[in-house]
């Protein structure tokens with residue numbers, strides 16, 4: 530790998546050019562466009578991470594969260610993700626009305642729902658704001 534600025538060869542696993550100090554986009558520091566953690570304040574995350582995790586378990590926590598922490602951006606991020614997940618879950622139930630193909634889709638969708646729910650809970654609890662796969666890119670509740 531060579532420095533994009535000065536052309537010096539950069540040792541593997543180095544994130545900066547040894548000659549000019551230019552940051553190098555290696556495997557480990559490629560920006561992750563689905564990870565929004567950096568846009569939230571640490572204090573906000575510390576205050577609301579547990580409440581954010583709970584939002585994935587029950588819609589009641591979404592309502593509760595909006596009532597007690599209406600200004601938390603981190604909480605709103607996870608409320609947005611969990612609402613998308615609830616809608617996805619409802620759609621999985623609706624599609625089950627269609628025999629056979631709908632049933633298969635509903636089963637696959639329900640498994641995905643549970644996996645996404647666990648991912649959301651773990652990430653919220655750890656103070657991360659990383660979009661859920663496939664469904665996570667939509668925004669219903671604005672958080673920025």
Ligand SMILES: [Zn+2]
Pocket residue numbers: 532533534535536537546547548549550551
């Ligand atoms: Zn360089």
